[in-house]
Amino acid sequence: MDKLKVLFHVNDPERWQRTLLNIKNFVLDVGQEHAEIEVVANGAAVSVYADTGSCEKSTGCGKAGGDLLEQMNKMAETGIRFAACRNALRMHSIVEKTLPPFVRVVPAGITEIVKKQADGYAYIKP
């Protein structure tokens, strides 16, 4: 079986949870070795990538974000790729080097999404 290639597009922060759940269920269904998955975040959704930093300084904040990042981190270790749009990072005043190492910054999220679809990836907007 060829690998099933999927691009998930997230632009609302509140859609991260269902996106990660979608990915988990997909991988459980087809098997990790048959899935090629990339997640591209733009818009306000990139803010969740930056929740780590703010949560190291206080205990009350970003629990949801921290938990999401932890899930993403584990997924990244299995080969799932996470990208962030540089324009969105700038709009939300997020410094690139504060992002977790598994996040790849792309010049423009839309370009990444378009190129991946041209490369045979299915598009899903959770």
Add this chain to the structure above:
Amino acid sequence: MDKLKVLFHVNDPERWQRTLLNIKNFVLDVGQEHAEIEVVANGAAVSVYADTGSCEKSTGCGKAGGDLLEQMNKMAETGIRFAACRNALRMHSIVEKTLPPFVRVVPAGITEIVKKQADGYAYIKP
């Protein structure tokens, strides 16, 4: 003319109405014989598939759901396919055998969506 193949993805219950309207307008435009349509519901959107059952027990509930189901049922008779994600059904405690006969349960909604796109279906998120 080749058939125009389309996959509609619904994950919010409140998007069902516009999804069905989109389908109606599309079929009116291209003709039923030129359209190959599948709707895949995951997330909370699967709850609408189950509105029949709850409404047989009371009179005050699920009117909207019942009306949507009726529309779906008529569409299904013309060859439009409706699928439900099994993971989503479980999360919403919906028993599969209570679903209307026209609903096909798939192991994972995302897998179905990815495969259909690989098979040439356009993707639309209403």
Add this chain to the structure above:
Amino acid sequence: MDKLKVLFHVNDPERWQRTLLNIKNFVLDVGQEHAEIEVVANGAAVSVYADTGSCEKSTGCGKAGGDLLEQMNKMAETGIRFAACRNALRMHSIVEKTLPPFVRVVPAGITEIVKKQADGYAYIKP
């Protein structure tokens, strides 16, 4: 480099702003000569196309709409195409001839989206 072909689908009026921002960033990234862009509006999103008319009659209304239309107009001059679904226009009682000249009316927005994807356009729902 082949042109990167993209279809943006807008059905909620409040998503226009981010759609236009996505387009700007995309064009800045890949260069206008490498981008082939079409925007298809259906549902309530078509109302923004009609904000001009109402704003010519009063000063207090449609500022956001007017500003969006101005941005669209400039984009249209660079070759970006804007389409409106005729069914949606009717539902929102918008008279076609009141639309700005750069808006092309299509019989059904969904058909346009499906055909563009069949023609190799990536699909993006901002």
